[in-house]
Amino acid sequence: MDAARDAAPDLVAVGKVGPPRGVRGDVFVEPWTDAPGERFVAGAWLRTEPESAGPLRVATATTSSGKLVVHFDGCDDRAAAQAIRGVQLFVPAAERPALDDPDEFYDTDLIGLVARTPDGREIGTIRDVQHAGGASYLAVEVAGAQRLVPFVSAIVPAVDIAGATVVVDAPEGLFEL
Structure with missing residues (x-):
């Protein structure tokens, strides 16, 4: 996925x-979105990685x-469904709905800041955003090692997407081993 995002x-x-479901070309899809009902509607176009699959x-x-089951146009038998297994599905970032809260961010907007x-x-540099146990963490690459920074306002008081920076007011010892 990183190669596709970088490209x-x-x-x-x-x-x-995912794998085919049945013999008519249906496939299971692992959704990576909070709104699969909006992303995977009849008529929706999805870009692919590899590009040759779509x-x-x-x-x-x-x-x-x-589980989400999708039938794509032209994928009408099990062999066609098997041929697209493992393909990653993408949409243009501009098609994401606007966030109402100025303190909410899409994970992909934070990566690279x-x-x-x-x-x-x-x-x-932020390399990833991880969610675990009801909390979010910024995975920051520090001197070649990854450090997890709790994504809370007390530690990350400012995020400037346009300026490509976040302010991290780390408590003592956060970046030490």
Whole structure:
């Protein structure tokens, strides 16, 4: 996924094609979006990685035992479904809905930002955003090692997407082993 994001930073991943379901070309899709019902609607076009697999147009989308099942136009048998297994699905970042809260961010908008101390000293670059146990963490690359920074306002008081920076007011010892 990182290679695809680096090659086309205006795209965001929304899912991955899984195994075929049945013999008519349906596939299970692992959604990577909070709104699969909006992303995987009939007529929706999805870009792909590898690019040679698409773009793919959603013909139908349903659920089976709580799993997303999608039928793409032109994918009409099990062999065609098997051929797209593992393909990652993307949409243009501009198609994401606007966030109402100015203190909310899309993870993909944070990746690549430079973390700085309150006095402006560079700490490192955000490489990932991780969510665990109801909390979010910025994975910051510091001197070749990854450090997790709790993404809370007491530690990350400012995020400037346009300026490509976040301020990290780290408590003592956060970046030490």
